Each structure stands twice: as structure tokens, then as C-alpha cells.
Amino acid sequence: MSRTPLRRAAIVGTGHRAQTFTRSLAARPDHLVAALCDPSPTRMAFHNRLLTEAGEPTATQWEPDRFAELLAKEDIDEVVVTTVDAEHDRYIVPALQAGCRVVTEKPMTVDAARCARILDTVRDTGNSLTVAFNYRFNPVHEKARELLADGAIGEILSVHFEWLLDVRHGADYFRRWHREKDRSGGLMVHKSSHHFDLVNWWLADEPSEVFGYGRLAFYGPEAGERHGLCRDYDRAHGADRAADDPFALDLAANDTLRALYLDAEGDDGYVRDRNVFGGPVTIEDDMSVLVRYTKGATMTYHLTAYSPWEGYRVMFNGSAGRLELEVEESRWQRPTTRIGSDSGALHGDTAAEHAGGARLTLRPLWRPPVDVPLVTAHEAHGGGDPRMLDALFGPDGAEPVAHPTATERDGALALAVGLAANRCFETGRPVAVRELIPGLSEGPDGQVQAR
Secondary structure (H helix, E strand, C coil): CCCCCCEEEEEECCCCCHHHHHHHHHCCCCEEEEEEECCCHHHHHHHHHHHHHCCCCCCEEECHHHHHHHHHHCCCCEEEECCCHHHHHHHHHHHHHCCCEEEEECCCCCCHHHHHHHHHHHHHHCCCEEEECHHHHCHHHHHHHHHHHCCCCCCEEEEEEEEEEECCHHHHCCCCHHHCHHHHCCHHHHCHHHHHHHHHHHHCCCEEEEEEEEECCCCCHHHHHHCCCCCCCCECCCCHHHCCCCCCCCHHHCHHHHHHHHCCHHHHCCCCCECCCCCCCCCCCEEEEEEEECCCCEEEEEEEEEECCEEEEEEEEECCEEEEEEEEEECCCCCCCCCCCCCCCCCCCCCCCCCCCEEEEEEECCCCCEECCCCCCCHHHHHHHHHHHHHHHCCCCCCCCCCCCEEHHHHHHHHHHHHHHHHHHHHCCCEEHHHCCCCEEECCCCCEEEC
């Protein structure tokens, strides 16, 4: 009996989120994590410990400037990109040019020029790029899509979508590199690309025009001073003023966070526990967006990053009724500086201590409402992570998941909404999606297509 050839993988960026891919690939007998690439030897050593704990050989460790050499010398088949968002294209493009299959964490990138570079490379090479939009694989989201596709509410005419990040998870974007828009694209790109991809997928449609307002209303020094929340420290570690600040993060109290970030500061100087009310902060925390789609539907969207509870509400209005989804991922949070998760996760990997429920209600015209039965989970991003990993890399002892993964075109269309919203925040004017990204053009049916 012949053995399935090993697919040699490289993981680029070895922070917290990369743990999901390191563990997943280590568990698959047809994959080998052959190489790691990161500015920090300390973080790469942490991931090599994960491999040895799984009974796998250690991977070679490479500096970012030697990435092209890595691809050639390690004979890499697949590349997983989990770096700072603004660095994604730095690795996606040469990996595609080398003939590798590439999986990138969302967002695909952070601006129009980088997006066009990626789209051009995919077109020129004909190679595969997949964006890891794990929310597509959440069974609750799949059920909503099934009902909409089956015409349960007729033609979809409008959508209202509200996403709430609580004062633990939401605050965390203001402690780390995500608070710098040139590195993350802001929450409209880094976080909301999840949601914009979901709506594109739910509607089987594409955005055509965007308008919105956004501001830094809660975090940052000015708002913190206005609301009486400021404390005088730059970063939490070693700061007496942070000891009882519920907005602070105690890196030393969590083994994983200490190993990945506190112990690695000497490698690259990255500080993971900055004061959320300190400066500078260049992203928004309160955003309202209006999107028009090519088939005529509209969406009103609001993201709040300082809520007492975490979750979302999305309502679809149609010609034959209405579909309503509400998910409570965390009903409230305790005021603590410590993270209990072994993986160092603040959200997504494990269910929150005070997780609530999920409700999907179909309200047809002229008939009583129907509560749709759901299979729900709060860990692993609503059950989406393991199903996404099965779709990306093959099942790991589980039933195969037949599911359309997100392509570079999907990544570009989700990104385009966030980029357009960011431009609206600056100009106060609506933005046409087809004018935003040079790598997108409008097709004969009015839909936006990859060039």
C-alpha cells in the first residue's frame, strides 16, 4: 500500500492565531510543517514545541528577509500566512510565483495597491489563493444561508447587521498593532471583513457602493480623558497603575501570552499590552456603514468595539418575510486583567464564561414565526475553525466538509467594503467599489469581477 506523499508546509507569522494552523497541520498525516518564518526566534521556538508535543519533527526557522530562500530550499508545497495584516502580500506574492498553494488569514491585505498586486499575481500565475474566512463555516451561518438560498423570505431586499465587541475582546484591538491603521486597515478591514464576506456570501451578491461614518469615541487618550477612564501608564507589564485596571492585560499571568509575547520582546520590540487609553491610536471604535449591492439590496451595518456584551444581530428583509439571527457570544465580562485560556485567547478559541444563546427566527408573511432549530457552539469561532481546516487541508478523522472556500476575489470584495468605508470616514462622500481597487473591474452584468 503506497503512502500518501507529505505536503510540506511553511507557516509565516508565529503569533497566537498561528497556533490553530500549527496544531492542525501537525495532526494531519499527509502534512508536514517543514518551516517557520517570523522576526522572532522565541515565537518560532514556541511553535516548534507545539510540534514536538504532537510527536512531529521540529521545523526549520527562517527570518522574513530569507523567505524566497526558504521556499526554494525547503521544497514548500503550501504556505500559511498569519502575519501582521499589512505584511500579507510580502509573502503571498512570492509564494504564488513559486507555485505554492497559499492560505492567508483574513483580511487578505490592507489597502487597494496591495490588493491589486495580489490579484495581478493570481491572474499571472494561475495559482491558488484562499482567504481563511472561518465564519463561513459556522453551522449557524450555513443554516441562514440555506434558508435564504431556498427562498424562505423571497427576494432579499435589505439587511441590518449589528456587531458588538465587548470591553475585553474589543479593547484588545487597542492594546496591540491593530490600533495602527497602516498595519491593520482599522476594524473596518481587520474585523469587519469577516462580516462583509458573510453578507456577500449570504446574498450571493457583490457590493457596488459604500457610505459611512466612523470615529474614535471610547478608546484613545482624548475619549479616555473625557470619560474618566485614563490611567497614566504606557504598557501594563510592570506598571502599578495597571494592576487593577480592567482594561489592562496581564501577559505574565498566562503561560502562552508570556511565551509568545513578553519573552519575545527582545527579538523585535513588539509590545502586546499597551494602554488602550494611551496614544497614538489611528483606528476607529464606532462605525456606521451603508452598502448597496449590485442586485439592489442594501445593508445598514454598525460595529461597536466597547460593548458590555459580545455578539451580533442580523436581520434580512424579503418580499416574503423576514429572517432574524441573534447570537450572544458573551453576555458580560468580569473586570479582570488575566486571561484563563491555555491558548491565550481572549475570544473565539474557547467559549466565554458567560456565553449566551443563538436564535434564528423565520417570520413569513401572514403566518406565525418559526424558531429554526440550531446546532450551536461558542468555541472554535462557533465551530467554524475545525470545519474550515477540514475544507482547507482535508479531514482529520472527521466527516469531510463540502464547502466553498473563499478565493482571492472574495477576499478583495470583502476588503473593498472596509476600504471604501475608511475613505468615507475621511471624505464624507460615498465610494463606488469598482473605482477603489485597480484589480477589480465591472462585468457586463454589473457585478464586480477580478480583472
